[in-house]
Amino acid sequence: MNAGATVTALEVEGLCKSFRAVQALDHVDLVLRYGEVTALLGDNGAGKSTLVKCVAGVYAPDAGMMRVDGAETSITTPDAARALGIETVHQTLAVIDTLDVAENLFLNREHTRGGPIGAWLGVLDKKRMRSETEHILERLGIRIPSLRHSMGALSGGQRQAVAIGRATAWGRQIVMLDEPAAALGVEQAARVLDLIRNLRDGGAAVLLITHNMDRVSDVCDRAVVLRQGRKTAEVAVADVTKDDLVAYITGAKTQQVFR
Amino acid sequence: MVYAAAGLIFVLFAVVLRDDGFVTVSNLLNIGRQAAPIAVMAVGMAFALGAAEIDLSIGSVAALSSLVVADAVGSFGFAAGVAITLAIGVGIGAVNGLIAVKVRIPSFLVTLGTLGIVSGIARNLNNLQSLPIRNAAYLNVFGAGSLGPISSLLIWTVIVGVVGHLVLHHLRWGRHVLAVGADRSAAGALGIKTDRVRITALIASASAASLAGMLLAGRLAIGRHDLGENLLLTVIAAVVIGGTNLFGGRASVAGAIAGSIVMAMLNNGLILMGLRVADQLIARGVIIILAVALSMREHKEA
Numbered sequence: 001m002n003a004g005a006t007v008t009a010l011e012v013e014g015l016c017k018s019f020r021a022v023q024a025l026d027h028v029d030l031v032l033r034y035g036e037v038t039a040l041l042g043d044n045g046a047g048k049s050t051l052v053k054c055v056a057g058v059y060a061p062d063a064g065m066m067r068v069d070g071a072e073t074s075i076t077t078p079d080a081a082r083a084l085g086i087e088t089v090h091q092t093l094a095v096i097d098t099l100d101v102a103e104n105l106f107l108n109r110e111h112t113r114g115g116p117i118g119a120w121l122g123v124l125d126k127k128r129m130r131s132e133t134e135h136i137l138e139r140l141g142i143r144i145p146s147l148r149h150s151m152g153a154l155s156g157g158q159r160q161a162v163a164i165g166r167a168t169a170w171g172r173q174i175v176m177l178d179e180p181a182a183a184l185g186v187e188q189a190a191r192v193l194d195l196i197r198n199l200r201d202g203g204a205a206v207l208l209i210t211h212n213m214d215r216v217s218d219v220c221d222r223a224v225v226l227r228q229g230r231k232t233a234e235v236a237v238a239d240v241t242k243d244d245l246v247a248y249i250t251g252a253k254t255q256q257v258f259r
Numbered sequence: 260m261v262y263a264a265a266g267l268i269f270v271l272f273a274v275v276l277r278d279d280g281f282v283t284v285s286n287l288l289n290i291g292r293q294a295a296p297i298a299v300m301a302v303g304m305a306f307a308l309g310a311a312e313i314d315l316s317i318g319s320v321a322a323l324s325s326l327v328v329a330d331a332v333g334s335f336g337f338a339a340g341v342a343i344t345l346a347i348g349v350g351i352g353a354v355n356g357l358i359a360v361k362v363r364i365p366s367f368l369v370t371l372g373t374l375g376i377v378s379g380i381a382r383n384l385n386n387l388q389s390l391p392i393r394n395a396a397y398l399n400v401f402g403a404g405s406l407g408p409i410s411s412l413l414i415w416t417v418i419v420g421v422v423g424h425l426v427l428h429h430l431r432w433g434r435h436v437l438a439v440g441a442d443r444s445a446a447g448a449l450g451i452k453t454d455r456v457r458i459t460a461l462i463a464s465a466s467a468a469s470l471a472g473m474l475l476a477g478r479l480a481i482g483r484h485d486l487g488e489n490l491l492l493t494v495i496a497a498v499v500i501g502g503t504n505l506f507g508g509r510a511s512v513a514g515a516i517a518g519s520i521v522m523a524m525l526n527n528g529l530i531l532m533g534l535r536v537a538d539q540l541i542a543r544g545v546i547i548i549l550a551v552a553l554s555m556r557e558h559k560e561a
Contacts, residue, residue: 058448078450090448098441098508103434108449110431122431 348469
């Protein structure tokens with residue numbers, strides 16, 4: 001789909017993560033490239049969200065290696081992931097309902113005012129954050145009735161749009177989206193896919209977790225399939241049918257994966 | 260809504276008690292003085308509840324603080340005595356927070372434990388005897404003194420209210436408290452240091468309780484093992500009536516203070532009505548349930 005997509009953004013090698021007796025990830029490899037959308041597929045419990053959370057610094061992996069832009073790195077906290085340019089929209093950890101739109105967009109990277117003392121105290125520059133929020137939403141084509149509404153008063157689509165906006169507004173290079181359109185209506189889901197295309201065209205490396213094969217063929221360039229914590233297939237979306245993808249997911253079909 | 264409730268209760272008492280001296284300057288000032296320690300504790304509690312924590316130890320912390328300040332101001336002077344007392348409040352809050360976060364025990368249970376421990380220490384400290392306070396500077400600043408016509412207790416309430424409001428709405432920490440209270444794992448996934456936020460929220464409630472204990476001691480010019488000990492439920496009611504969510508994510512400092520005034524008016528008005536203690540308890544209980552129900556309904560719709 002995107003001819004120029006060759007530069008590697010993120011490499012994950014041999015990632016393992018267990019929860020007590022359950023091995024959620026078993027030596028999983030993953031590569032994300034700039035200008036490319038990679039689908040991460042798999043049945044419930046295959047380890048998709050766990051993989052994303054390891055890369056996002058929410059979980060600490062038991063073993064394995066990660067490289068960002070070719071440099072080996074360990075991502076131990078969400079802050080570390082963000083500092084490396086990795087932004088994530090988690091499936092259930094989307095927004096804080098009781099805060100408003102601007103407060104959500106700028107949560108944990110608030111602008112402060114009043115010089116060093118203001119920064120140390122954390123005196124919020126609300127005006128600046130509100131006006132930047134307006135610009136960000138406008139640029140992303142997200143329409144919100146009022147920025148002063150708390151998130152809880154918004155529709156599911158608007159909330160998801162803000163969550164995606166938060167991950168994508170900062171010119172970051174690696175964006176991971178866990179089921180971003182799962183709860184959305186047709187039109188809102190289409191807007192989310194547009195956002196993803198915009199990101200890709202802007203040169204970002206995008207990882208998209210979804211159960212919807214139409215979305216895979218719509219926006220994804222490659223697909224990585226996990227099954228019971230192992231990577232069982234990695235294919236170019238253009239080379240396979242939706243039925244092939246489903247077969248990989250259910251285990252009806254497997255692909256030799258070298259690691 | 261809490262302001263409407265406060266106004267309604269005020270008007271009600273003003274009419275019913277028009278011959279019993281409810282609306283006299285001295286009685287209103289009295290209500291204000293009674294509300295002050297409740298309000299100070301309520302502001303601290305608003306932060307704890309906002310972070311989805313609860314601090315059951317505040318009453319006992321206030322009581323211990325009243326004794327400690329009485330002793331320490333007598334022994335070490337005004338400034339050192341106040342500093343020592345506040346440090347004890349901060350310390351108890353830090354212990355509460357560290358145990359809740361590091362040992363992963365809900366703050367409800369941790370502070371239930373420290374409530375007992377602190378009460379016991381306060382009882383042991385001076386063998387259930389009260390300690391008089393004779394330091395004039397202390398009594399002026401924390402008790403019967405005034406700045407012009409305004410009682411120092413009221414000034415403390417205003418200071419704590421303004422500072423609390425600014426911290427909650429205009430500092431990063433205040434936003435993080437509400438984010439952690441609304442959804443701790445979401446806040447953590449965004450890199451907010453949720454442990455630190457929860458510990459500091461419990462430090463806020465305990466140090467506010469410590470200050471409230473000093474105000475109680477100042478008002479009565481004594482420290483005693485049970486001063487403020489029974490205020491816990493009054494404070495929680497005041498905070499929740501004021502629109503703070505009992506389960507985190509939403510808090511209001513102005514509401515907490517208005518709620519405290521409601522509670523103080525209730526205490527005062529029901530006594531002036533000449534109700535027996537038993538009937539006061541019943542009336543107060545009914546009114547609290549009504550007020551909380553109204554306040555929570557309003558916020559569900561918002």
